[in-house]
Amino acid sequence: MASLRWVSWILIAHLFVLTFVYPDSSSDSNKLKEIPKMFLQFAKEPELFDWMVGIRRRIHENPELGYEEFETSKLIRTELDKLGISYKYPVANTGVIGYIGSGQPPFVAIRADMDALAMQELVEWEHKSKVPGKMHACGHDAHVAMVLGAAKILQKHSEELKGTVVLVFQPAEEGGGGAKKIIEAGVLDNVNAIFGLHVAHYIPLGEVAGRPGPMLAGSGAFEAVISGKGGHAAIPQHSIDPIVAASNVVVSLQHLVSREADPLDSPVVTVAKFQGGGAFNVIPDSVAIGGTFRAFLKSSLIQLKQRIKEVITGQAAVHRCNGTVDFFENEIPLFPPTVNDNELHEHFQNVAGDMLGIDKVKDMKPVMGSEDFSFYQEMIPGYFFFLGMNNETLGQLDSAHSPYFRINEDALPYGAALHASLATRYLLELPSQVTFPDEKRHDEL
Numbered sequence: 001m002a003s004l005r006w007v008s009w010i011l012i013a014h015l016f017v018l019t020f021v022y023p024d025s026s027s028d029s030n031k032l033k034e035i036p037k038m039f040l041q042f043a044k045e046p047e048l049f050d051w052m053v054g055i056r057r058r059i060h061e062n063p064e065l066g067y068e069e070f071e072t073s074k075l076i077r078t079e080l081d082k083l084g085i086s087y088k089y090p091v092a093n094t095g096v097i098g099y100i101g102s103g104q105p106p107f108v109a110i111r112a113d114m115d116a117l118a119m120q121e122l123v124e125w126e127h128k129s130k131v132p133g134k135m136h137a138c139g140h141d142a143h144v145a146m147v148l149g150a151a152k153i154l155q156k157h158s159e160e161l162k163g164t165v166v167l168v169f170q171p172a173e174e175g176g177g178g179a180k181k182i183i184e185a186g187v188l189d190n191v192n193a194i195f196g197l198h199v200a201h202y203i204p205l206g207e208v209a210g211r212p213g214p215m216l217a218g219s220g221a222f223e224a225v226i227s228g229k230g231g232h233a234a235i236p237q238h239s240i241d242p243i244v245a246a247s248n249v250v251v252s253l254q255h256l257v258s259r260e261a262d263p264l265d266s267p268v269v270t271v272a273k274f275q276g277g278g279a280f281n282v283i284p285d286s287v288a289i290g291g292t293f294r295a296f297l298k299s300s301l302i303q304l305k306q307r308i309k310e311v312i313t314g315q316a317a318v319h320r321c322n323g324t325v326d327f328f329e330n331e332i333p334l335f336p337p338t339v340n341d342n343e344l345h346e347h348f349q350n351v352a353g354d355m356l357g358i359d360k361v362k363d364m365k366p367v368m369g370s371e372d373f374s375f376y377q378e379m380i381p382g383y384f385f386f387l388g389m390n391n392e393t394l395g396q397l398d399s400a401h402s403p404y405f406r407i408n409e410d411a412l413p414y415g416a417a418l419h420a421s422l423a424t425r426y427l428l429e430l431p432s433q434v435t436f437p438d439e440k441r442h443d444e445l
Contacts, residue, residue: 036355043413056145063116066172092181098167113173149416201397203388210385212345216338219370245319
């Protein structure tokens with residue numbers, strides 16, 4: 001096995017040398033096409049595969065919520081140190097930004113989110129979460145392992161890379177807007193493109209899915225308190241009933257979608273929380289409601305936010321109540337829609353097609369879920385895609401955010417190799433198309 005590994009790396013090195021030394025050769029395109037296949041072959045070898053599995057399981061056993069990923073960050077930095085990869089820390093509280101290559105432009109980034117969810121794991125296995133009430137139920141443990149796997153592949157060719165690959169280990173994707181804080185830190189100012197992925201339980205192993213343009217919806221969250229005057233249920237005329245007022249608020253919020261929004265924009269307003277009262281014969285003083293709103297256009301998202309506030313306060317007043325609304329702007333920023341760059345979509349199709357076969361690269365419909373990867377895309381061209389991990393031999397995999405969520409670890413080599421290939425091929429193929437704004441250009445991040 002060791003001899004096979006050395007042969008593989010000799011072949012890859014040969015391909016890189018030919019590409020750099022003879023960039024105008026007629027067979028250059030064929031050489032580039034082989035890089036993703038060779039990267040995947042290496043990522044599947046036991047040494048790298050077992051290493052990624054071990055990292056993923058260590059992170060899974062010790063889940064940490066957004067902006068609390070101190071041990072996860074420490075693990076990442078330890079592995080980067082072992083690989084000889086330089087990095088910046090801390091960024092956005094717990095984030096780590098690594099660098100592979102020349103340290104010079106162009107810069108291309110690959111991103112992994114690190115945070116877990118506040119839920120109890122119900123999967124019984126050897127590496128179950130050791131932290132009560134916390135679980136990696138969205139695959140971020142696998143995302144970190146795959147970017148570290150890509151880093152190990154890329155570091156083997158750091159001297160040949162015509163530019164720099166930036167490794168983004170990001171905190172607080174689950175509602176905390178960690179991507180926004182990464183951007184505000186200024187560490188990606190000179191990055192020309194960024195790639196991200198998410199594991200998907202419903203896509204077969206060895207397949208990927210993406211699309212150009214709007215892919216995931218923008219989203220926001222709200223909570224409202226509707227206050228009245230409590231009293232005995234038998235004499236409602238002596239009370240101001242907040243339950244009736246809140247009920248009318250919920251119905252009126254649905255009209256924002258059915259009667260005010262463009263049906264082609266596919267907006268959503270969902271009230272998922274309704275709390276008020278504790279006895280069948282007592283009118284409470286107040287009711288709390290909460291929910292989410294989503295749209296594929298940022299302008300629609302902003303309009304929904306404004307109208308949600310107006311409807312809640314207005315309907316409360318109609319029923320002699322007082323309504324206050326909180327959009328959690330400090331804790332949960334408004335997520336923009338995730339919009340994939342058209343040129344990067346073509347790049348993704350080419351690279352993934354060369355690795356997996358074009359029949360394994362699927363077009364997907366837009367999804368109303370949201371991702372804070374969209375904050376990166378507001379600043380620089382970005383591409384987000386889904387990585388399949390469904391395998392019938394493992395049985396039915398549960399969806400993300402389920403306490404029964406599981407990872408098919410056989411997907412790790414595909415994610416690592418795709419990250420490495422997308423970044424490498426970007427640096428080899430696209431730099432001539434990249435423009436650098438005069439006000440931002442400098443020779444390092």
